[in-house]
Amino acid sequence: MKYTAKNIVLTGFMGTGKTEVGRELSRILDMDLIDIDTEIEAGQGMKITDIFGTLGEQRFREIESEMISKIGEMENVIISTGGGAVLREENMAVLREKGMIFCLSAAPATILKRTSGNSDRPLLNVEDPLARIRDLLEFRRPFYEKAGTLIDTEAKTPIRIAEEIAGIFRCRR
Numbered sequence: 001m002k003y004t005a006k007n008i009v010l011t012g013f014m015g016t017g018k019t020e021v022g023r024e025l026s027r028i029l030d031m032d033l034i035d036i037d038t039e040i041e042a043g044q045g046m047k048i049t050d051i052f053g054t055l056g057e058q059r060f061r062e063i064e065s066e067m068i069s070k071i072g073e074m075e076n077v078i079i080s081t082g083g084g085a086v087l088r089e090e091n092m093a094v095l096r097e098k099g100m101i102f103c104l105s106a107a108p109a110t111i112l113k114r115t116s117g118n119s120d121r122p123l124l125n126v127e128d129p130l131a132r133i134r135d136l137l138e139f140r141r142p143f144y145e146k147a148g149t150l151i152d153t154e155a156k157t158p159i160r161i162a163e164e165i166a167g168i169f170r171c172r173r
């Protein structure tokens, strides 16, 4: 059965499992998954790291907002955003119009474990990624807290998290 009324939006810090949870949700609810970063990379013909490296973070944020306002128009989809999308209220306003927003969370050490070993996150390509994670989380905490329903991902599998979100979505939509 297709859900027609609303989108599901997954946000939260890097390494909180948005993409994997999105895939499970897509399977459980039979809704397409749209990943904003993947769409940006396809649109720009560049990897996120290269966009940061050549155009800078500010330009990336503009491109990200443009993509969010386009994708936010879609219906019956699961939208997975980059971890910084919450920083602009305009992004969240667009996503909120048609979507139920879930914000995934995890502890800094867990985030470090989940993100280490791949270098495709420019903000974490620093000498002390744990300190960077803590600093960014501290600054962003209020943005994540007000973004939507908080989902703690500690010690849970992506399937379990997806089932939790699907349950909330089914009864609140």
Ligand code: S3P
Pocket: 012, 013, 014, 015, 018, 037, 048, 081, 082, 083, 084, 085, 120, 121, 122, 123
């Ligand atoms: C970012 C998160 C990344 C990506 C970019 C910036 C952020 O997405 O959009 O590197 O500012 O938190 P993921 O959260 O999917 O890793």
